[in-house]
Amino acid sequence: MELSLKQQDRMIGKLNHVAIAVPDLAAATAIYRDILGANVSKPLDLPEHGVTTVFVNLANTKIELLHPLGEHSPISAFLAKNTAGGIHHVCYEVPDIVAARDRLVKAGARVLGDGEPKIGAHGKPVLFLHPKDFCGTLVELEQV
Secondary structure (H helix, E strand, O other): OOOOOOHHHOOOOOEEEEEEEOOOHHHHHHHHHHHOOOEEOOOEEEOOOOEEEEEEEOOOOEEEEEEEOOOOOHHHHHHHHOOOOEEEEEEEEEOOHHHHHHHHHHOOOOEOOOOOOEEOOOOOEEEEEOHHHOOOOOEEEEEO
16 A cells, blocks of 8 residues: 555645744844854845745755734734744745645635735745644745
């Protein structure tokens, strides 16, 4: 009996990043840059997502530091519940985001927002999936 999916049946690719919501972006950036010695990006404001991001570049993936941008940032509510910050979501790569969305919806998964891909921090289409459908974890898909 075959225990793994065939390559063509796999939807997600590699882990693109783990996002951590932080109450103080400058302090978090300094921890990764100065204490851990990581290569970090400059802050990038993403008004359409309500966040400012900094990427920590690692050999095998990235850490995305998220900070609220604007009054209606989804990160503000997360930080209100988790005042020290914490893991917000994981992001997996997919080759075709629309095909992935359609397959997930057909399987009963819920896509957040209006269900249409938006351009994310890497300039590529992204979607978010409801955490209740994925073991309590908010999942982002990014087309590569």
